[in-house]
Amino acid sequence: MAIDLTLDDHQLLVQRSAFEYFQKRYPPYVVRDIxxxxxxxxxxxxxxxxxxxWLGITIPEAYGGTGGSFLDxxxxxxxxxxxxxxxxxxxxxxxxxxxxxxxxxxAQRERVLPAIADGTxxxxxxxxxxxxxxxxxxxxxxxxxxxxxxxVNGTKLLVGYASSADFxxxxxxxxxxxxxxxxxxxxxxxxxxxxxxTPIPNIAGNALYAVTFDDVVVPGENLLxxxxxxxxxxxxxxxxxxxxxxxxxxxxxxxxxxxTNQYAKDREQFGSPIGRYQAxxxxxxxxxxxxxxxxLLAKQAAYRIDAGKDYEREAAIAxxxxxxxxxxxxxxxxxxxxxxxxxxxxxxxxxxxxAKYWENNLGDARYYQEQLAAAMRI
Amino acid sequence: MDISFTTTPKLEALRREVRAWLAEELPQQFEGFQWDxxxxxERWRFYREFWKRQGAKRWLEPAWPRExxxxxxxxxxxxxxxxxxxxxxxxxxxxIGMLVGxxxxxxxxxxxxxxxxxxxxxxxxxxxEGYTEPDSGSDLASLRTRAVRDxxxxxxxxxxxxxxxGHHCNWIIIAARTDPDDTKRHKGISYFLAPMDSHxxxxxxxxxxxxxxxxxxxLDGLRVPENRMLGDLNQGWQQVWFGLGGQPIPTFESNxxxxxxxxxxxxxxxxxxxxxxxxxCRATTRGGTLLxxxxxxxxxxxxxxxxxxxxxxxxxxxxxxxGGHLHSAITKEFQPEFAQRCTEILGPLGQIQSGVWAxxxxxxxxxxxxxFGNHAGGTSQVKRMVVATRSLGLPR
Numbered sequence: 001m002a003i004d005l006t007l008d009d010h011q012l013l014v015q016r017s018a019f020e021y022f023q024k025r026y027p028p029y030v031v032r033d034i035x036x037x038x039x040x041x042x043x044x045x046x047x048x049x050x051x052x053x054w055l056g057i058t059i060p061e062a063y064g065g066t067g068g069s070f071l072d073x074x075x076x077x078x079x080x081x082x083x084x085x086x087x088x089x090x091x092x093x094x095x096x097x098x099x100x101x102x103x104x105x106x107a108q109r110e111r112v113l114p115a116i117a118d119g120t121x122x123x124x125x126x127x128x129x130x131x132x133x134x135x136x137x138x139x140x141x142x143x144x145x146x147x148x149x150x151x152v153n154g155t156k157l158l159v160g161y162a163s164s165a166d167f168x169x170x171x172x173x174x175x176x177x178x179x180x181x182x183x184x185x186x187x188x189x190x191x192x193x194x195x196x197x198t199p200i201p202n203i204a205g206n207a208l209y210a211v212t213f214d215d216v217v218v219p220g221e222n223l224l225x226x227x228x229x230x231x232x233x234x235x236x237x238x239x240x241x242x243x244x245x246x247x248x249x250x251x252x253x254x255x256x257x258x259x260t261n262q263y264a265k266d267r268e269q270f271g272s273p274i275g276r277y278q279a280x281x282x283x284x285x286x287x288x289x290x291x292x293x294x295x296l297l298a299k300q301a302a303y304r305i306d307a308g309k310d311y312e313r314e315a316a317i318a319x320x321x322x323x324x325x326x327x328x329x330x331x332x333x334x335x336x337x338x339x340x341x342x343x344x345x346x347x348x349x350x351x352x353x354x355a356k357y358w359e360n361n362l363g364d365a366r367y368y369q370e371q372l373a374a375a376m377r378i
Numbered sequence: 379m380d381i382s383f384t385t386t387p388k389l390e391a392l393r394r395e396v397r398a399w400l401a402e403e404l405p406q407q408f409e410g411f412q413w414d415x416x417x418x419x420e421r422w423r424f425y426r427e428f429w430k431r432q433g434a435k436r437w438l439e440p441a442w443p444r445e446x447x448x449x450x451x452x453x454x455x456x457x458x459x460x461x462x463x464x465x466x467x468x469x470x471x472x473x474i475g476m477l478v479g480x481x482x483x484x485x486x487x488x489x490x491x492x493x494x495x496x497x498x499x500x501x502x503x504x505x506x507e508g509y510t511e512p513d514s515g516s517d518l519a520s521l522r523t524r525a526v527r528d529x530x531x532x533x534x535x536x537x538x539x540x541x542x543x544g545h546h547c548n549w550i551i552i553a554a555r556t557d558p559d560d561t562k563r564h565k566g567i568s569y570f571l572a573p574m575d576s577h578x579x580x581x582x583x584x585x586x587x588x589x590x591x592x593x594x595x596x597l598d599g600l601r602v603p604e605n606r607m608l609g610d611l612n613q614g615w616q617q618v619w620f621g622l623g624g625q626p627i628p629t630f631e632s633n634x635x636x637x638x639x640x641x642x643x644x645x646x647x648x649x650x651x652x653x654x655x656x657x658x659c660r661a662t663t664r665g666g667t668l669l670x671x672x673x674x675x676x677x678x679x680x681x682x683x684x685x686x687x688x689x690x691x692x693x694x695x696x697x698x699x700x701g702g703h704l705h706s707a708i709t710k711e712f713q714p715e716f717a718q719r720c721t722e723i724l725g726p727l728g729q730i731q732s733g734v735w736a737x738x739x740x741x742x743x744x745x746x747x748x749x750f751g752n753h754a755g756g757t758s759q760v761k762r763m764v765v766a767t768r769s770l771g772l773p774r
Contacts, residue, residue, distance in 0.1 A: 002380040003694045071379060261770050276773040278759075281766035288770060289708055296691040297684075303379045317687045320680070369680040378656055378670050378679055 005299060007075060015075030021052070022083035028347045034086045038199050040161050040207020041086045049087070050119025059097055064114030070240065071306040074299065077244040081251025084350055086206070088122045088161040094241035095234075096123035096169045099185065103225035103233035108187065112167070123187075124165040125238070126156035126211055134363035136171075136183045136231050141213065143172035143186060148220040150174070150186060152213040158361075162197045162209035165190045170213075175228045185230035187222045188213075204357040239371070240305055242362045243315050246298040246322035249358050253291035253329050256351050260284055260333045263340075274336070283332045290325040290332075297321055316372035323365040326355040381694060384638035389458050396437065396462040403431055404466055410741075411469025414542045415590040415748055421469075422546065429471050429501030437463075438471060439479065439499040443628055446483075446491060447499025452632030464646040473504035473547045484624030485609045485617055494549075494571070506547035506574060508538045508595060509619075515753075516760045518553070519564035519615065523597060525554035532556075532570060532602045534578070538595035542754075545581055545593060548574050552597070553619075557612050564615035569608045576600055588748040648686045648716055651745065654738055655679065655720060662737075664725065678723050685712050685719075703764040710758035717742075717749035 007015065025045055034041060049055055057072050059065025073094070080087065097116050100108055115121030131138050141154030152172055159168065168188040175182025188195070194216040197209045225233045264275030264284050274280045297318035304311035330352040334341055341348040359365070385393075408424050416422075432438050433447065441456040442448025451459070463470075470476075475498050482494055497503035514521040523536025534554050544550065550572055557566025572579065578600030581593040609617040609624070616622045645653050656679060659669035669675045689712060692705050720742045721728045730736040731743050752758065766772045 002382060004380045005691075005695055007379060261772070264772060273773050275766075278763065278766075281770075281772050282762060284770055284772065285707070285762055285765045288765065289704065292704060293688045293691075293708065296695060297687065299379060300381060300691060303381055306379075307382075314687070317684050321684050321688070366677065369677055372680045372683060373676045376656060376680070376683060378659065378676055 005296065007071070007299075011072055011075050014072060015079060017052070018054075018076050018079035019082070021048075022079050022085050026083045026085050028084075028350060031084050031086065031350060035205035038207055039164060041088060041164070043164070045085075046087065046122075047119050049089070050117070055089070055093055055119055056117030058093065059101070059113050059117045063109055064117040069306050071302050073244055074247050074302050077247035078251035078254075081248035081253075082255045084252065084354060088124065088164070090241050090245060091125045091160055091169070092116055092121070092123045094244050095125050095237045096167070096187075098237040098240060099169065099224060099234050100187075102236065103185070103230070105221075107221065108224065112187070115166075121166045122161060122164050123167045123169050124159050124162050124190075126159045126162075126168045126170040126188075127234075127238075128158050129154065129156060132157075134367055135235075136181050139171050139173050139183055141170070141172045143174050143184060143218070145174070145220075146217075150184075150218045150220065150223070152186065152188065152216040152218055155210055155212045157208075157210050158200065158202075159197075159209045159211045161207050162190070162211050163199075163207065168195075168211065169224070169234075171231065171234060181231055182228050183231040184227050185224040185234050186218050187224050188216065188218050189222070192216050192218065202357070204354040206354075206357060238362045239312070239315050239319070242319040242368070243298055243301045243305065245358055245362065246294060246318050247302070249322045249326045249355075250291050250295045250298060252351050252354070252358075253287060253294070253325070256329060256333045256348065257284070257287045257291060259348060260287060260336050264336055280336055283336050286332045287329045290329040294318070294322045294325045313372060313375040316368045316375055319363075320365040320368035320372060323359045323368070326358045330355040382640050383643055384640050385458070386634050386636045386638055388634045389454060392455060393458050393462060396459055397465075399435065400462060400466045400468065403428065404468055408469070409467040411467075412748075413469060413472035413546070415588045415744070415751075417589060417591055425469050425472070426501075428468075431501075433499055433501035436499070438501055439495075441630065442479075442483075442495065442499055443630075446495035447497075450630045452630050452634075454634075455632055461643070465644055467646075467650075471498075471501060471504065472543055474507045474551070475503070475505045478505045478551055480627055481608065481618055481621070481624075483627045484621075487605065489605060490571075490608065503549055504547040506541050506544035506550040506593075506595075508541060508550045508552035508597075510540045511537060512539050516757055518619070519567070521553055521555060521567065522560075523552065523554045525556050525568065525570060525602070527604075528601075530604050532604060532607065534570060534572075534597050534600040534602060536597050538597065539592075540584065541581070541593040541595045542590060543592075544574070544595060545583070545591065550574050550579070550595070551608065551618075552600075552602075553614060562612075564619075566612050567614045567619075568611055569614040569618045570602045571606045571608055572600060572602050576602075587750050588744065590751075648689060651720070651741065652679075652682050652686050654741065655682070655723060658738055659723065669723070675723055678719055682716065682719050685716055688712070703761060704769055706756070707758060707761035707765050710752055710756075710761055713752050714749045717746040721746050 053066050054076055056065030057068040058070060061067045097113060100112055112121060128134055129138055129140055143150040143152045168190055170186045170188045171183055172186055173182055174184040194214040196212045200208045200210055202208050224230060261284055264280055265273050267274050301311055301315040301318040304314050333348055334352060337348055340346055408421060411421055411425055436449035437459050439447060440449045440451040440459050444450050479498055482490055494503060509518060511521050525532040525534045534552060552570045552572060553567055554570060555566050556568040559566060578598050580596040584592040584594060586592055659675055662669050689709060692708060696705055724737050724742055727737050728742055731740045767774050
């Protein structure tokens, strides 16, 4: 019996390395440069993360990874948040590698996992479509069986890093009846004929694309998990990934808190630092409170996933709260900064615009509260 | 990281013993008693006897040394006892003994320990709080009650207020100024222990919003022998209020080889209320829709679940002994939110306090009214100021 809410020594060491590495490699001007392009990340940086072993942490040794624990990813995601590191890690490692491990065939594992671990394979998640729903109800893209293949038609939106992806992890409808789940997951080679990509202008300056499939032929061996029943394994992986995304929100909040607290101490109005005014003290301490709560919840969820316990309830709570906290704490930070952070050159803007992405990526708070309601048997 | 609760055959035997005792001694109609929020004479009569029987089993202070009426239980054993009492929603001993007891253990003289601890563990001594004054609430260090030495006694004059359930308690702990220099604020305060029926103590009732009775306490020439000062002269603020200094409190190791087996805690407190509310929503129709299928109610219930989960994690974190003021700020602010959200789910029927039409037998009404007593121990605004200045280093 024990209550110990701290990461272990190894994880703390990883956290320090990640802090030092990201701090050096991703200063704000680099993050802004990446925003200006369409690639969305630093290919050299991706290779460096592979060399550090951070792409294969949760991939078993048999597939070229290091067979570490889920919790080992927590500190890395927290630090990616602190420095706003743009990277396809969440889609590729947290979602694709996990889905393939859980639902993939031996051949799929051997083909993709070692390539992910060594940094030569990027996978992008393609779920959301024109009605904006994250989940089976919003999936209209069809995959019609033909011979041993599938023929895919439709358009996926908000697909990250699509111009660099080797595969698209694509949720498609293989069952005509929309009342039934009927969703399958295909690992679509990104260079298949009939795929076109259009960059989508978006609030966070992320490399998000609309990807259109026009009679794209995908070999049957690329079906991931059961036909018409692919959603549960994908959903499990996206939920786990959303817990890590909460760690990213926590890390970003730490940076936002440091920035805001310092500003409240330095900025003087009416003859006094504004941080002396209790109205401002409330705003700054809101950020600390939000991030502390999100951190506790996300660590609990990550711990339960790691320990092989039931985690649906705890994960949904952590994710839903983290998304609400992301919205709230960035608003409070702007209230404190007022005019100065309305100017785009202020680094707070980098955080607050990304908060809107985190609020929505992999489903919004409401989606996870519905998951929570189900877990509570409401 | 680890968040797990484990038990052993020996602990489970203890659990069964406590459970069987409670089944025998605590009839259902006496569940959910809260000493600070009720005045029902029948329930008070029951609990005065119940606490004595609990004390006789050494389960009021199971972790205390045997010489003071405890059972020298390890923290795990004491936890099992507490879990079972919480599971039955048994009322805890009236008064602020949970604060006074550890303070006497740390700071008390041997004579004070012998005089008070066994009586507390036996359910016979209940402590009223004599800190707050009409002009000293959040700013407690400005208190004006004065104690002046007269031979081997102290003579105390002043006024205290909001003394919760003071009329049920038989002892009071009083904070008084012992340095004549008023400007010394927290550096001139000492703490005194006095029987409630002393000449020089007079109570007048203040009925509160949540069915409890608080009291004005008039101290008029109250004479307290010098051996009833707790802690050192003028050091009371640091020693008693902030709990600093003195001897470490003894703890006892268990000799329990296991094997350990994991178990899930049963919901208590707000989590228990939320469970009740979920059951209510699953069984109640409004406007032709089951409440549990109403999209808004589902969001309200899950909002509550998120808040309750945070409270649980804060408790766990408190058990690891870091956090402090941040905890109390968060918890303070959630309590009224919890109460308000619960009433929103119940809708208009939530106003009904008792009788067949009262949802959840009026529990939410009581929680709502109690939430206005959220200032006890310091307002949330004061807690926030402490977070801002201590945790974040913002200027005062």
